[in-house]
Amino acid sequence: MILPIVAYGTPVLRTVAKNITPDYPNLEKLVADMWETLYASSGVGLAAPQVNKDIRLFLVDSEQLFANQEDDEKGKYPDEPGFKKVFINAKIIETNGLPWDYNEGCLSIPKIREDISRPESVTIEYDDENFNHHIDTFNGITARIIQHEYDHIEGKLFIDYLKPFRKKLLQGKLTDITKGKVKVDYKMAFPK
Template identity: 55%
Template structure:
């Protein structure tokens, strides 16, 4: 089932999310619905707070980046095959050189900005079977994971841009929260009675 994606301005996007257990009600269905919602919106990642669930859960599928010619064949293959569920993730380390990349977010449609992040991260998390992993990711995988991880910490990519750019985007962000935006996926807007 396709869920409405929560738009910028909704308080759920600012909450530090809570860990979950394997007994979390309807977890398997929620994960299935999140995959379906993400694909329908042409996303590469989706975090639970974006579908109004303040829990430490996010998904990543980087296959849409696999055809980008800026990447080596090895990187393209890694991006093509990377599809993962992250539960109760905790950032262990962010290091390596910092680099800028143009990011967007399904909760903030029609806005893209360059965001600087570290190119290597180490993350401790559980998969969909609640098996624990500690893994190091780099490059674009690290970036997508950091973006989604920020969501479960109550952080948005617009928090990481300059104060000047934030001021320039203020009106556009207010319009998004009121539903004054053209989108082709289901959203829920905080300043409207119901989503569309």
Template identity: 55%
Template sequence: MILPIVAYGDPVLKQEGEEIEKDYEGLEQLIENMWETMYNARGVGLAAPQIGKSIRLFIVDASPFADDAAEGEPDPKAEGLEGFKKVFINPIIEEEGEEWAFEEGCLSIPTVREDVYRKEKITITYFDEDFNFHEETYDGYAARIIQHEYDHIDGILFTDHLSILKKRLLNKKLTNIAKGQVNIDYRMRFPKQKRRK
């Protein structure tokens, strides 16, 4: 089932998610719905807070980056992304290395894209959808996508990484998104949209 994606300005996007147990009610269906919702919106990642659930769960499918690299010049940051599709539950992340800039967007903040600096390498421990434990290290786009989604379960948006000046310049656009005054082609829930009587 395709769920509405929560738009910028909703308090759930600023809450730190809670860890979940293996017997979390409806987990399998929730994950299935998240995949369907993410693909419908043509995203590469989706975190549970973006569908209104304040829990430590996100999904990633980075294969579009591998497809883009295959079509153009080879990109070392896209190596290993073919079939890179994972569920991350209760993750813990460690970041290291130099920071690099990359233009990020977010399904909860449509039409806004800005350069964000992040560390180049991460080590992450997490449980998959079957609650098997993993410890893995990533760099390049894989690390970037995971860091972006991990921020969501900590109540952080990519716009929080921007300078005060940049945020000020985006303020009207962000306010309009919260009000639903944005042109999108996937389901969203807007926190400040006026209800029709």
């Protein structure tokens, strides 16, 4: 089932999410619904707060980015051919490498894209959907997507990295999103 993605201004997007246990109700269905929602909205990552759940769960699929890249982009990123994974109760252990800019967007903040600087690698501790424990290091685009989705479970958004003046310039667009004055081609829920 495709779930509505909550828009900027919805309180759950600013909430630090809670850890869950293997007996979390209907977890398998939630994960399946989140994958379906991710693909229906053409995203590469989706966090539970974006579907109005205040839990530490997010999905990442950087494989589709590499599958659709132009020939001149091939071989540019160290994490090709990408990675598809469920992250539960994630905790970033460390980030490394030089920060690099990339034009990011967010399904909860449609029609806004900005260059955001993030470290090139991330080491993260997490459980997968079967609650097998992992500690892995990711780099390139995959590391960026993980950091972006991890921010969601920490109550942060990519626009928080913008300089105050730039954020002020976007305020009108952000207000329009909060009021539901934006058209998207996926299911969206706006703040009441």
